[in-house]
Amino acid sequence: xxxxxxxxxxxxxxxxDDDEDTRANLRDLLELDHYRVQxxxxxxxxxxxxxxxxxxxxxxxxxxxxxxxxDGNVEDWLxxxxxxxxxxxxxxxxxxxxxxxxxxxxxxxxxxxxxKPFNPELxxxxxxxxxxLKQAEQKAQQAQxxxxxxxxxxxxxxxxxxxxxxxxxCLEMLEMEVGDKPEALDLVRRVRRAQEQLHQLLEEVRxxxxxxxxxxxxxxxxxxxxxxxxxxxxxxxxxxxxxxxRVEGDSRCQIDRFRMGQVFRNIFENALAACHxxxxxxxxxxxxxxxxxxxxxxLVRDNGPGLTPxxxxxxxxxxxxxKAKGTGLGMAIAQRIVETHGGAISVEVEGPGxxxxxxxxx
Numbered sequence: 352x353x354x355x356x357x358x359x360x361x362x363x364x365x366x367x368d369d370d371e372d373t374r375a376n377l378r379d380l381l382e383l384d385h386y387r388v389q390x391x392x393x394x395x396x397x398x399x400x401x402x403x404x405x406x407x408x409x410x411x412x413x414x415x416x417x418x419x420x421x422d423g424n425v426e427d428w429l430x431x432x433x434x435x436x437x438x439x440x441x442x443x444x445x446x447x448x449x450x451x452x453x454x455x456x457x458x459x460x461x462x463x464x465x466x467k468p469f470n471p472e473l474x475x476x477x478x479x480x481x482x483x484l485k486q487a488e489q490k491a492q493q494a495q496x497x498x499x500x501x502x503x504x505x506x507x508x509x510x511x512x513x514x515x516x517x518x519x520x521c522l523e524m525l526e527m528e529v530g531d532k533p534e535a536l537d538l539v540r541r542v543r544r545a546q547e548q549l550h551q552l553l554e555e556v557r558x559x560x561x562x563x564x565x566x567x568x569x570x571x572x573x574x575x576x577x578x579x580x581x582x583x584x585x586x587x588x589x590x591x592x593x594x595x596x597r598v599e600g601d602s603r604c605q606i607d608r609f610r611m612g613q614v615f616r617n618i619f620e621n622a623l624a625a626c627h628x629x630x631x632x633x634x635x636x637x638x639x640x641x642x643x644x645x646x647x648x649x650l651v652r653d654n655g656p657g658l659t660p661x662x663x664x665x666x667x668x669x670x671x672x673x674k675a676k677g678t679g680l681g682m683a684i685a686q687r688i689v690e691t692h693g694g695a696i697s698v699e700v701e702g703p704g705x706x707x708x709x710x711x712x713x
Contacts, residue, residue, distance in 0.1 A: 362482070363409060365436075366390045367397040368417040368444060373467070377415060380471050386413075393420050394428040401435045408663035409700050411439050412485075413478065415465075418445040418452050426455040433460050440481045503560075511553050515546055522546075555680045559669065563691045565607040572602040572611070572647055572711070576634060579615035586623050592630035594619075599637040604647050604713050610688045614696070617681040618651050618707055624674060625705065626655035639710050646713050650699070652706040663698045 364386045366377045374390040381388045389404075389411075391397040397416070404410050414436060418425045425443055433441065443456045443464040453464045462481050465474060522539055529535035573596065580594050622632050631654045639646030658666065665671045667686045672679035689696040694711035 362386050362412045364388045364413040365411045366415045369420050393422045408660045411436050413440045415442050418443050426459050429459040559680050559684050567605045570606050570608050575608055575611050576615040579612045591628040595633045597635045602636050604711050614685040614688050617685045622653035626653050647711050649709040653704040655704050658705050
């Protein structure tokens with residue numbers, strides 16, 4: 352299952368340690384760097400927190416685990432922890448006297464270790480290094496999947512287009528033959544609609560697998576999402592639907608306008624499909640905190656029923672859809688576009704409705 356991209360401002364960290372002061376110190380240090388932190392006093396409580404995070408689709412990205420706790424040692428618990436938090440970075444916290452146990456933990460799959468007492472700068476560097484490595488692994492895995500899909504689609508698209516063209520020509524001839532038979536004409540039109548849906552699916556899969564080549568210009572994101580909203584006027588016809596915008600600072604950044612328009616169109620289309628009237632889609636745009644290069648942070652929230660834990664977990668998964676006629680590639684393509692820009696898109700677990708956060712570099 353695809354993992355959401357790691358972002359420093361939304362990384363979810365679990366600290367497992369039986370010492371209250373250690374937990375408090377680590378929380379303070381990590382929250383200064385904008386990590387979201389939970390703590391647990393033992394392995395069993397840590398497992399409960401991991402299960403709860405998985406059920407809420409807000410999985411942990413990093414586990415900082417004391418080597419020796421009242422309910423066991425990390426080398427004994429690590430296989431269960433890794434099975435429960437499959438995508439997390441594991442860092443063992445230890446003292447010099449426990450170094451043999453740390454070696455055993457590393458052999459069981461821990462990513463690194465930190466010695467007590469903590470050096471804040473070493474903690475920061477260790478996290479940055481391991482997170483960067485995890486990001487590189489995710490990108491490599493995604494590239495391999497896309498390459499496989501691309502190879503398959505090259506042949507499939509060619510053969511499918513030929514078959515579709517032949518069948519469409521036959522349908523046109525059949526339509527002329529049964530022109531005086533309304534029931535037969537209705538069947539022909541249904542087949543034609545099914546062919547159009549198949550053609551759309553093939554095109555979306557091809558677009559998803561094909562390499563993205565961006566044509567960047569310095570553009571206003573506000574202008575891009577307003578164009579996307581205007582392009583959906585037919586979807587809003589006869590409906591009570593409004594876009595509410597709040598922009599703080601400058602929304603300009605280096606983007607491919609067409610590609611980012613696709614991202615906002617996908618989000619807006621999903622919101623219009625999910626919400627009952629009156630539809631209200633709110634956009635909050637501001638400078639990304641702590642970004643010296645002028646990154647932009649865009650929060651898009653609707654007033655619909657929101658996403659279930661499973662939907663939040665799978666929303667960017669290719670071919671996952673809850674729509675009767677959806678291909679399930681819209682948000683997967685949106686994620687590729689944002690990540691190709693060097694940014695990140697994620698589902699935020701806050702408030703009613705569905706909320707997406709897009710962060711782009713300046």
